[in-house]
Amino acid sequence: GRDHFEQAKVDAVVDTINDALNKYIPARFESDEKKKEELLKKFFDEELPKHLQNLEVLGKTYGEGGPFFVGNQLTWADLFFYEVG
Numbered sequence: 001g002r003d004h005f006e007q008a009k010v011d012a013v014v015d016t017i018n019d020a021l022n023k024y025i026p027a028r029f030e031s032d033e034k035k036k037e038e039l040l041k042k043f044f045d046e047e048l049p050k051h052l053q054n055l056e057v058l059g060k061t062y063g064e065g066g067p068f069f070v071g072n073q074l075t076w077a078d079l080f081f082y083e084v085g
Contacts, residue, residue, distance in 0.1 A: 001070060009062045009070045013077035016058060020051035021084060055081070 001007035024047075027039035055069075062070045069077045 001075060002073075006071055009058075010075045010077045013055065013058050013062070013069045014080055016051060016054050017077070017081055017084060020048060023047045023051075 001010045024043055027036060027043045030036035030039055059069050064072050066072045068074060069081065
């Protein structure tokens with residue numbers, strides 16, 4: 001971000017992405033295949049839509065109507081989302 005307030009917005013986006021990852025990783029690396037299948041189904045049916053909706057709200061709120069999550073320029077939040085997506 002260009003200033004502290006914009007950086008706080010970037011941090012909010014990154015934290016939201018991390019929240020989704022923290023729900024996904026345990027399911028992805030579960031060793032019991034039956035439990036893994038159940039956890040992944042729950043993640044894709046319940047958790048992921050919630051986090052994507054939160055990211056959509058943040059993008060609309062902070063993105064100034066443009067293609068970036070925060071402001072009108074690329075930030076590491078955009079790159080992080082691209083990398084984990």
